[in-house]
Amino acid sequence: MNRGRRVELRQLAYFVAVAEEGGFSRAAERLSIVQSAVSQQVRRLERELGVPLFDRSTRHVRLSGAGERLLPEARAVLAAAHRTRQVAADIRAGADGVLRLGIVQGPGNRIYRVLNELAAVAPHLQVRPRRLPLLDRLSAVRSGELDAALVRALSGAPGLELLPIWTDPLYVALPAGHPLTGSAELKLEDLASLPLRLAARENNPPFHDLVTDACRAAGIAPPPGPPFTTFQETLADIGAGPPSWTIFYEVTGLPEIPRVAIRPLAEPALTTSMAVLPGPPIPAVRQLLQVLARVPAHVG
Incomplete structure (x- = not known):
């Protein structure tokens, strides 16, 4: 058993490149690294997996039976890693992720119209609205259970920042x-x-x-x-x-x-604010604030 060892993404990437290019030198050219580095990492991968991935000869390199079986798995892992990085980038941009929002009922279900606008610009951002009593809403933001919460007529809340978002008569x-x-x-x-x-x-x-x-x-x-x-x-x-x-x-x-x-x-007038933790808002909250700033006429 290969206890304590781990398979690295770059090893899988080198393995896939060699398989697709049909040789170590062409894989090295594709990866813009030296051939010895490709050979070394593929050897390490074979040791860590405990199976040979290629049948090597002086004239050509071809997949072994184990290599044929593991190639689609390696591609799937690399694709999953790519998707993970892409989702993380979208979360950082506020286009994906989960926004846990404490809400209040407003004229014409205003908040839901705002959330519809948010869904149009960030369709992968999941909003989980929750109705809680005021003190519970504020406590949930402080503890991190909620990312933000709407509050009415509140002038201050210890440990939180209040961002005014609209006013009502x-x-x-x-x-x-x-x-x-x-x-x-x-x-x-x-x-x-x-x-x-x-x-x-x-x-x-x-x-x-x-x-x-x-x-x-x-x-x-x-x-x-x-x-x-x-x-x-x-x-x-x-x-x-x-x-x-x-x-x-x-x-x-x-x-x-x-x-x-x-x-x-x-x-x-009655001011509705968004209660958040002090400091720069998280990307999902920032995205919501941007929508609120862009569409005030549609939510009044």
């Missing part, structure tokens, strides 16, 4: 008969005296902080309204109960609720 829901519904667009200052229904911070800390910070920056402190329950129930209560308002972002289209008016908010 915020909307206000208020009673349809309220005087403010006469405006095509509202400002936070317009809503200063109207009770605000805002979900508890633990339900969505980044969004809660975005709203409260924006109110503070606008110099208002709306009185707290009745508790925010579910989105649909809260909208129904706004239409049926005492005047109040809530603020939200579009996910699956703007709702249509009886006796409720929806108006866009002038500011702030």
